[in-house]
Amino acid sequence: MTPPRLLLWPLCGFYFFYFAYSGFYTPYWSLYLTHRGFDGVAIGSLLALVQATRVVSPGLWGWLADHSGDRRSITLITSILATLIFAWVFAGESYSAFALIMVGAGFFWAAALPLVEATTLSLFAGNAAKYTKVRVWGSWGFAVTNLIGGAWIGWQGVQHLPWLILLTLLGIIAFAWWLPATAVSGAGKTSGGPDLERPSLISIAALFAASALITASHGTYYGFYTLQLKAHDYSGMAIGLMWGLGVLAEIGVFTHMSKLTSRFHLKNLLLACFAIAVARFLLIGWMADNFALLLLAQIGHAATFAVTHAVTMVYVHRFFAGHLQARGQGLYVAIVHGMGGVVGSLAGGWLWQHTNPSWTFTGAAAFSLFGGLIIASCLRR
Numbered sequence: 001m002t003p004p005r006l007l008l009w010p011l012c013g014f015y016f017f018y019f020a021y022s023g024f025y026t027p028y029w030s031l032y033l034t035h036r037g038f039d040g041v042a043i044g045s046l047l048a049l050v051q052a053t054r055v056v057s058p059g060l061w062g063w064l065a066d067h068s069g070d071r072r073s074i075t076l077i078t079s080i081l082a083t084l085i086f087a088w089v090f091a092g093e094s095y096s097a098f099a100l101i102m103v104g105a106g107f108f109w110a111a112a113l114p115l116v117e118a119t120t121l122s123l124f125a126g127n128a129a130k131y132t133k134v135r136v137w138g139s140w141g142f143a144v145t146n147l148i149g150g151a152w153i154g155w156q157g158v159q160h161l162p163w164l165i166l167l168t169l170l171g172i173i174a175f176a177w178w179l180p181a182t183a184v185s186g187a188g189k190t191s192g193g194p195d196l197e198r199p200s201l202i203s204i205a206a207l208f209a210a211s212a213l214i215t216a217s218h219g220t221y222y223g224f225y226t227l228q229l230k231a232h233d234y235s236g237m238a239i240g241l242m243w244g245l246g247v248l249a250e251i252g253v254f255t256h257m258s259k260l261t262s263r264f265h266l267k268n269l270l271l272a273c274f275a276i277a278v279a280r281f282l283l284i285g286w287m288a289d290n291f292a293l294l295l296l297a298q299i300g301h302a303a304t305f306a307v308t309h310a311v312t313m314v315y316v317h318r319f320f321a322g323h324l325q326a327r328g329q330g331l332y333v334a335i336v337h338g339m340g341g342v343v344g345s346l347a348g349g350w351l352w353q354h355t356n357p358s359w360t361f362t363g364a365a366a367f368s369l370f371g372g373l374i375i376a377s378c379l380r381r
Contacts (some may be wrong), residue, residue: 005367008134010178011120013261015138017171023145024165026222027243028153031230032097032161040227042095044349045265047223049099050106051307055334061111061165064116064332065163072117072324083109083169089162108267113174114329118181121317122325129258136254137312141168143247150240179362190365204319208332208379210270212340213371214277217364218305219344220351225284228357232288242294246301253306255325273311274372277304278365304368312336343367 033043061078124130145168154162229239245359253260260269280300283286287293294319312332320328344367351360 002084005182007123007172010180011123011134012115013139013175014112014116014172014179015135016141017168017175018116018141019138019228020145020171021109021165021168023142023147023243023275024161024168024225026142027226027276028158028161029147030223031153031158034227035158038098040176040220040353042351044223044345044352045096046095046102047219048345048349050102050155051219051338051345052102054338054341056112056338057107057110058114058330058333058338059327060330062114062326062328065115065118065326066156066324070181071119072176072179072181075112075115075179076173078108078111079101079169079172079176082106082112083166083173085167086162086169093367095304096138102192110333112172115326116179117313117358118317118325118329121313123180126258127308128261132232132254132257132310133138136251139247139254139306141249141250143244145368146243147240150236150243154240156235168299183198200380205237206374207312207315207319208335210371210374211308211336212275212331212343213374214274214304214308215336215340215365216344216347217277217367217371218280219341220348220360220364221232221281224352224357224360225347227352228284228288228361231357242298245295246298246305248304249299253302254310257310261311266314269307269377270310270375270379271305271372273303273308273370274375276300277308277368278372280304281361281365281368285358288357360381 025081028046030043033046037044049233055247061074065074067075071138082105085108085111088097088101093267094103120134121131124134125192145164149161152160196214264272277300280297283293283297287297316332320331344364347363347367348360351363
């Protein structure tokens with residue numbers, strides 16, 4: 001049963017603006033930090049510090065949400081605090097000032113998504129196809145601001161980027177106010193279908209470890225893909241279009257997710273995605289001058305992010321049933337996006353500074369390869 005639209009439109013709007021923020025921040029923030037005078041190691045460490053907030057923040061807020069039963073209020077409060085702290089970026093000059101601002105804003109910004117993911121998956125009872133029809137609004141938000149950001153930077157430069165980011169944070173607050181209040185159910189049984197029954201600790205650990213590794217791959221990608229394209233003389237508009245192509249491919253997969261989940265086992269989908277990730281990051285690293293292959297690599301984002309994300313969200317929802325849902329989402333974000341993101345940002349920054357871009361993205365491919373091997377050997381079908 002699909003929830004009424006009055007419950008869904010605030011979720012769609014929240015996803016739109018939450019990832020609209022990422023559409024400005026993820027591709028272009030490293031350029032802004034370069035504009036402010038930071039080198040590759042400093043950029044990598046600043047991005048890693050933000051990722052590190054995800055190790056602590058989601059689990060803490062997820063526990064509080066499950067304990068209080070009020071996900072909506074926590075989402076609203078943390079979104080407001082993230083906005084207020086980020087606004088201080090205009091006064092920041094030193095590395096330490098940027099570190100404090102980015103860590104503070106990141107700590108509260110990271111709180112919201114796992115709570116909203118738990119709410120959305122609860123409304124759809126863990127159905128991947130229905131979940132992605134709402135989650136796709138986040139992809140649209142990323143695509144829109146990604147293109148706007150590329151055009152704006154090509155026209156006016158990167159110095160006004162914080163103002164654009166602040167607008168998206170205000171949008172997050174507006175829709176957080178109208179999020180539906182969902183009841184947190186009791187423990188219950190693990191939900192859903194023949195793919196997952198009585199998950200073992202080995203399966204849970206394998207899912208989290210492999211997801212952290214492919215997130216580490218994407219941590220390098222998010223931090224240094226724009227710089228890789230700039231190094232190969234792509235314009236600001238071309239960079240925005242490249243990012244937008246990846247998101248459009250992601251949207252296409254989210255829209256047709258039901259066809260994939262009805263034809264393939266979840267584990268087989270994950271294995272295919274990890275294999276595509278290895279090829280994708282090698283192409284970005286070694287074939288950036290070949291426009292056709294670079295386009296192919298960006299289309300691969302449909303698998304390496306969209307399918308991987310949708311499938312792992314279903315696993316997490318089923319592994320952590322009932323009153324454990326927000327904590328399960330928080331634990332997932334802490335380990336996968338927190339630890340995985342930290343490793344990817346630090347490794348990418350070190351490789352970028354001390355080797356060359358080709359080996360930087362080879363490192364990203366290696367993370368995905370190891371993650372795929374863990375899925376193949378340890379995750380139950």
